[in-house]
Amino acid sequence: MLRKFDLEKIPIVEIVNDIIIDAVKRDASDIHFDPHDNFLLVRIRIDGELIDYSEIPNAYQKNLITRIKIISGMNITESRLPQDGAIKTKIKDYDLDLRVSALPTNKGEKVVIRILDYTMSAQGLEKLGFSDKNLKKVREMIKVPNGIILVTGATGSGKSTTVYSILSKLNKENINIMSVEDPIEMDIEGINQIQVNSEIGLTFANVLRSILRQDPNIIMIGEIRDTETAQIAVRASITGHLVLSTLHTNNSLTTIERLLDMNVERYLLGSALTGIISQKLARRLCPNCKRKRKTIEYEKDLFKKTLNKDIEEIYVPGVCAECTGGYKGRIAIQEVLTINEDIKDAIANNVRKEELRNLVYERTDTITLLQDGLNKVINGETSLEEVLKLIELDDSIENIEAENNNLKNVSSITEDVTNILDKNTNQIDISNIVQEPEVIDF
């Protein structure tokens, strides 16, 4: 049901406030104002899905858009060029932190308000949906005072929440944490956060070079987008800093491949990388109305093949007044890889992709995204439909099959790697590099 506003009686200021507050109350992540021929369509995104919210007649469109531009600090006389703005205010007891983007389309200006929600990060690492085993791995990973930890996933997969949660955990008085971000999505007390501004040449790489002269312990890089940033990140980590960053990749294996594509020195990367956390967000089944049903043959096969479990029943979404389509909130599905010596050596020695795949998924106790997702289906946290929507089955099954089929090959690969290492003097070079101060000057 679309919401109706009495536009003749209620001032536009109140209507805009009302839409924003209602969206926040409903845990929406974004509010869209889409110009159409006869009306402005308002949509809100809840748990990743865009839902029609209201239609504002054309006569009020300009006033409404202007009001949003005023409160987000945009130029109201400019409607032909894209603009970015922000709203930080308190409306009716709600502390709001909103990012606003306006973009001219052929039907008029489209405005999107992103609602930044800190509640997840503030709840801590323990509330992010990591399985016990994965949480333990992450805790071990962040204890190491140097190296690179990467959080990977698509846009909107909750990467920032995970990174901020880790930073909050590491944020102690005797530690200097510096971040370079675009945009700064959450203010954390005690962390020196720097906003990139490429228009004036303040790029990730430039800021990073300066950060290294600011005696940091921990450096957070909002995102590794280019080779230059990746190279500085690697060098910073091997000179004794803990580097946290994000990358747009799907899983542990593609993350390593992407970094290597970025022309980062292999032996340095192998030495630098500590861990990779890959994640996706699935809608969480509403605890109030979820119900059980029997699994069909195909599903039984999938659980058997992926987890070696016989699953007779799974939960599916129901219908109730407390949720949207049987779902309420979201849960992260994760793959956590601790980079062990074998993988470090394999990266440094440029092994083939298939061999790397075996080392990542077979020679470690890595739970793949598909396995973690299916475990969460068994636990009734999300549905099979959600997991299959997020994870490409072919690729994941391939990983698991590689695990099962190549046991023999892997042991011989490891022998090979060990042999290479015995002869390889690069290992000694790395320790030299770590100790040499001139590496800090890039």
Ligand SMILES: [Zn+2]
């Ligand atoms: Zn429900």
